Amino acid sequence: MSQEQRTKSQTKTAIDGLKELIFSGELPAGSDHLETELAQRLGMSRTPVREATLMLEGQGLLEVRPRKGVRILSLSVVDMDEIYELLTELESLAARRAANAGHSKDDLSVLANAIDEMETALASEDRESWARADEKFHTELVRLGGNSRVISIVANFNNQVRRARAMTLYIRPLPEKSNEDHRAVLEAIAAGDAALAFSVHHEHRSNARKMLIELLKKHGLKHV
DSSP, X not given: OOHXXXXXXXXXXXXXXHHHHHHTTSSOTXXXXXXXXXXXXXXXXXXXXXXXXXXXXXXXXXXXXXXXXXXXXXXXXXXXXXXXXHHHHHHHHHHHXXXXXXXXXXXXXXXHXXXXXXXXXXXXXXXXXXXXXXXXXXXXXXXXXXXXXXXXXXXXXXXXXXXXXXXXXXXXXXXXHHHHHHHHHHHHXXXXXXXXXXXHHHHHHHHHHHHHHHHHHHTTOOBO
């Protein structure tokens, strides 16, 4: 492995480690941390950690403050409402495009497997496994839409959505209706019914947005 490859690998490890600390709440929103502290937590040198913080700043997770370390950014309810409003439209567009693309059964296998994984997780009330499969479903749906700009825009908000999901995962109702919606979207895409794929997914995301915002307000989670 070349020096450049090692550097990229170390930076990715630092990015993944910092994300995990943020999503788990070990680095809570609003908290300040020195670069040396973060490096010690991750058991790494400061250089890949510095590169990782710059990458995560671009993703809206933290703010790099020269000579003062980093601050973990908060995400307001208003922010989440706006992000989910955008995701509702873009993912529904992806669902319509996927239905029009004439995908084969094999093409839709990842989407189908994600639904199966969600149903298995629900049967044992394993919410974390359900959340991972749910993220897999939405990521694959956008990919199947085939619009590179939509893929890029949606990916830019994935970290914020993961933070909100982590905060509400255990206070929301068991997502049984969500799985029914996912199955209906898959069936509409497989049938080539673009209008139905769009409308079912749009309603699904709109309901998810409403539930999330109500939960954040009800439980006093002004920032996530």
